[in-house]
Amino acid sequence: DTGVSQNPRHKITKRGQNVTFRCDPISEHNRLYWYRQTLGQGPEFLTYFQNEAQLEKSRLLSDRFSAERPKGSFSTLEIQRTEQGDSAMYLCASSSGGSGRETQYFGPGTRLLVL
């Protein structure tokens, strides 16, 4: 297994456009997380899936953001009507969901620039 992968790695879009990012977690991991990170800050939690169920969503996430994990494998994060403030690195992470340590393994991220 090659770890968590994310596509695209970079995205430039105009304000008002919709964008969709994809995350493929480590195959045996049933927990999947999305984070947003801006320069000089740590990752900020957006949402979390266990298998196909979205169990938690940050209150900071506006209605323009939606995430899915339809078959409990890959996940997509969509941002509608993008704004310049959405420019950030979007990170996906996965974990095994076993008892005890819940180490999250991160993908390379998708860097979004909204013009």
Added chain:
Amino acid sequence: GQNIDQPTEMTATEGAIVQINCTYQTSGFNGLFWYQQHAGEAPTFLSYNVLDGLEEKGRFSSFLSRSKGYSYLLLKELQMKDSASYLCAVSDTGGFKTIFGAGTRLFVKA
């Protein structure tokens, strides 16, 4: 509220030892993580503490005191490649949500 504090920047010399502190206040606690993040890259896992005490792994050690809400990451025999941001993160009860600090940027100079 939930808060994680760590110094913004630190500078150390190649071959030396550096300690990066982290204090936290969270509603739940299911473990504390340290991640390393090089500029433009994703965070990579370094260490995990859930019980009080010191965990050692090669040149890196991490300490936790749950009663004090305090942890530190100790890096020994610093190398230039250790120049990176070091993120302290606390896992909420149940491990569903992880709160990250803003990170400490470490500069290792020759």
